[in-house]
Amino acid sequence: MTSESAVCKNHPDSFCYVCGEYVSAAFKKPISEVHKKAYLAYFGFGICDQNKQWVPHFLCKNCHLGLLKWFNDCGGGLNFAKPLIWREPHDHNVDCYFCLTRIDGATGKVEYANVMSVTQPVANRTPVNTQPISYSAPSPVRVKYIETHLILPNELDLLISGLNLSERSAEILVKTFQEWKILAPFPGFHRRKVAQVM
Incomplete structure (x- = not known):
């Protein structure tokens, strides 16, 4: 996706980098160095692609507070063991999370896209990911599902x-x-x- 977010229906910075949820301007926090350290410590890998336009550069209030409270040993934490994982979308009409997520401005209802360019978060109490990935493509696509187990x-x-x-x-x-x-x-x-x- 070479022209990146300039043509996305919804701007990537309207979403949380960690959970992928839509965030209104009043509740989003820009990703800081402290967020990066907390994310690395919590998940075991770092925040990536912050120099790219196709990933969010903000956190929602819940992820911001959850990570920082946990990092500072004040409780906190998140409701998932693995965060949303971002990959570069290749087609705005087929696999762009930002273009295919529907936000109703009148009601505030959000219908999140289920596309190949993101891997949804894995709940904390479910270390095994068995959720199927749906993908609507113009031609048939075979996807192999692999169960993984995280060591507790x-x-x-x-x-x-x-x-x-x-x-x-x-x-x-x-x-x-x-x-x-x-x-x-x-x-x-x-x-x-x-x-x-x-």
């Missing part, structure tokens, strides 16, 4: 103790799982639980 803190503890790993081996295992992005992000887990294991 208690499972990691059982694995490390069951394998009778040394402190150094446990540290290597945890770092490898973090790189593979297979550890379920639970508030406090990345900073406290892993620190205890290491």
